[in-house]
Amino acid sequence: LAKTTQPISMDSYEGQEVNITCSHNNIATNDYITWYQQFPSQGPRFIIQGYKTKVTNEVASLFIPADRKSSTLSLPRVSLSDTAVYYCLVVLPFNNAGNMLTFGGGTRLMVKP
């Protein structure tokens, strides 16, 4: 599985848009990019997943350039409750090898009032 690199931490203020970039230079043709969010003492929560271009849901947007070697998670108008650790993962869905996610260190986002 492709290794991912993302900033260790980021600070933002309420109401701002936050963009967290993830590098995955060795992504394979069939890999997808997936983002999870984790609050202290809770399990990670799936945010969004995409293969190319742009994916948007009610929580976030995911931008993936044509070469797919990086991706950007965009959180619009963050609030204090968005303070969490965000993990970028490269996964291979729809394969018989099963679920085995490799989490990196994640990005610790701190939203300030």
Add this chain to the structure above:
Amino acid sequence: KAGVTQTPRYLIKTRGQQVTLSCSPISGHRSVSWYQQTPGQGLQFLFEYFSETQRNKGNFPGRFSGRQFSNSRSEMNVSTLELGDSALYLCASSLDIGELFFGEGSRLTVL
């Protein structure tokens, strides 16, 4: 619908003891995987079960084991506990391959 339920939420053991943690997946989910989270090592994959069969295994010693029952509920066991086994143990379920739904975890403290 109910989420992933893990029990117990907190437990304290002493070195050398063994512990069993339980996970009830979301109804209909047949894949259950386990992760260990520590401040130093982050989130690490332990193993995954699907239809009562271990499908994947992470790089952990044989003291860590698991099983899955016919109703998809899963248990993991750690024998001969060491101080370094203190961690948050997370269970996740999914329909098959794809989005994982995590429980709130079982926090184990080994004294």
